[in-house]
Amino acid sequence: MLWRDVCEIFNKIEKTTKRLEKRDYFIKLIDMVKEKGKPEDLKKICYMAIGRVYPEYDERELGIGEKLLINAVTSIGIKKDELLEKIKETGDIGLAIEQLKSKIKQASLFFQPLTVDEVYETLKRVGEIEGEGSQKKKLRLISSLFLRASPIECRYLARLILEDMRIGMNVPTILDALSVYFNVPKEKLEKIYAITNDIGLLAEKLLMGDLESEELKLKLFRPIKPMLAQLTPSIEEALLEMGRAQFETKYDGARVQIHKDGNKVKIYSRRLEDVTNALPEIVEAVKNINVDKLIVEGECVAIDKQTGKPRPFQDILRRFRRKYDIGKMMKEINLRVYLFDILYKDGVSFIDEEFEKRRKVLEEIVGYENDWRTERKRIEKELKSDKIIDISYKLVTNDAKEAREFYNWSLSIGHEGVMIKNLKAPYTPGSRVRTMYKFKPTLESLDVVITKAKRGMGKRKDWYGSFEICVRDEEGNLYPIGHVGTGLTEADLEFLKEEIDKIIIRDLGEEVEVEPKIVIEVAYEEIQKSDKYPCGYALRFPRVVRFRFDKGVNEINTIEDVERIYEIQRGRK
């Protein structure tokens, strides 16, 4: 499979802005691999299309960077000042190298065209080189690719090396293409993808006709996408739908997925980042769980020892983002994980089992139930304890009044509300399901991304004073839904000034347009219908609740969420 053929289709994908056309070109690529290549080629091409060399669940990066890339191409004849000028002119290193390819003066001893395999394996090799003389070795490996590449091949080589392909391909579009080409329902593929978190592997297995492969099933130390809850307008409505249900305290913390194999423990955040090193005391506690192989889910909460109440959510996130000085932070924060689900135990997957059974297995592991009705006194006594591993507080009932009491109690001990779970539901990775609800006292806050910042006035003249905030549609397009300026301290404004100045796309004078990278959570008084914004809605009196460092732009709320909350809001009046 020649790299040239892949690049020609990447170019067509890049040139169109229409998602369906991108999908169709990718379908052509799949067909080409089927004709000319092998299943493994399709796997690699899927990673490359989204600017990766490693699967999505794998945190490793190539670590090549612009400087080394520039040094590699200047070592074979492109003049540095010409390259820098061209980069400035085009705004893209790939395009710059493509246009200067004719200036490469070094000949090669190898005259075969580049293959996908060679590109992929060479870059992986570069990523693994370390030690004495490693810079020179990396440089020579990188330059070997450019020596043999045609101009357009150089463009995509450079972007792949920087792990930013810029053709507008993403996992949902690839899933769409695979669904159409192989005639498999997209929902089925989405489910498998949620388990594997590896689009290349899924594509490879489809091409091999092996959708039942063990490799597509649950695997230790390959985190899976979490099942997500819907918001319900009322407890009564949820009970009407479910009948008897399990209520659990909804904790104000950070969701974690814990994998254990003997003495090896890894902990992943809701974004599936490896946060093991940030949580050493949790790791130690998990090692003591008397089960050999395990995948469980829980909420990690920072506890105030004086009150037994949760500390702000940000205290957990500070830990996740921390790579050093963990010991010092451990003294300041007491962490506890409330386990609430089990996915895997000693070779057995539980994701297709009913929740009622999964909960029983989890209770056996922990050693007690935390049934609110019968164990409330012990639970309340232990709020201030040093306990590190616990199990979520539960109430199984079909009585709305009793459920309301449990809800009020959960709020009184400082948590967010309740989860309402259908006892018969399997675990559905990566989906927002109607078998699991969350109920909170206020309208759900929204996760939005900042796309513009307006220069401040008066007291705020040294910072940006207000920010355009957007939600997204299913395709990932962004839609403004309001401006927010309240809820920010001076420290927040200072922080935003610094961060925004790093990601400015265009300076518009009174305001700046920025890359959609800063995700914030906002509360508001209500959602209004509005013709001021193309999405049709606006937030009334938005207020920043917190920064969501744990989320990327593809995790902000959707227009659909806004519509749903709007309907809930209308239902309350």
Place this chain on the structure above:
Amino acid sequence: MFRGVMESAKEFKKVVDTISTLLDEICFEVDEEGIKASAMDPSHVALVSLEIPRLAFEEYEADSHDIGIDLEAFKKVMNRAKAKDRLILELDEEKNKLNVIFENTGKRKFSLALLDISASSVKVPEIEYPNVIMIKGDAFKEALKDADLFSDYVILKADEDKFVIHAKGDLNENEAIFEKDSSAIISLEVKEEAKSAFNLDYLMDMVKGVSSGDIIKIYLGNDMPLKLEYSIAGVNLTFLLAPRIEG
């Protein structure tokens, strides 16, 4: 089985140091007549070929084997060689390792895990070169060091009267001229005037193992790879370097 004994481990260290500037791994093709190996450097700009005839060894015994060697590890081991150490190389077929033994007042043994790489399909091509220059190694090496002051590539020129090594930077330049009858030139056979440019970094790597007294044989032609040959303690090294295109 494979076992070879060399008088000087230090001399063989030069071989390993030189080829490991260009290669990460290599496959020794061992047979009754000696050892052969060749590989292209990762950037595909240079080719390295090595031949150790059995005569280079004080003792030699071998069947046919492909021995894949991690040169990074081999280089580290060879760095431990002392001035008067003899070198013993032997294949441990049971453990699939190469034993590297330094023998002096005692024996110091290192075992290298072998790589599973097959013999290279890359060989030095049979090319007819119009020009062959034999030059004293240290003279050539010094000229390259001079060139390194001003440029990252060097222009080699040959006509029937002289061999020239020329470097040209943005502002400065340098030239080393070896007349046919200069003491540095052993022989100059020129059938066709030639001028080609080559990457200096690679050339410097290639001549790393050259000592004073050594002679380098240079094969040069227009638009042809450069071929370089010299020996270290009976080990014959051949290098190919793709030209740099001027325009």
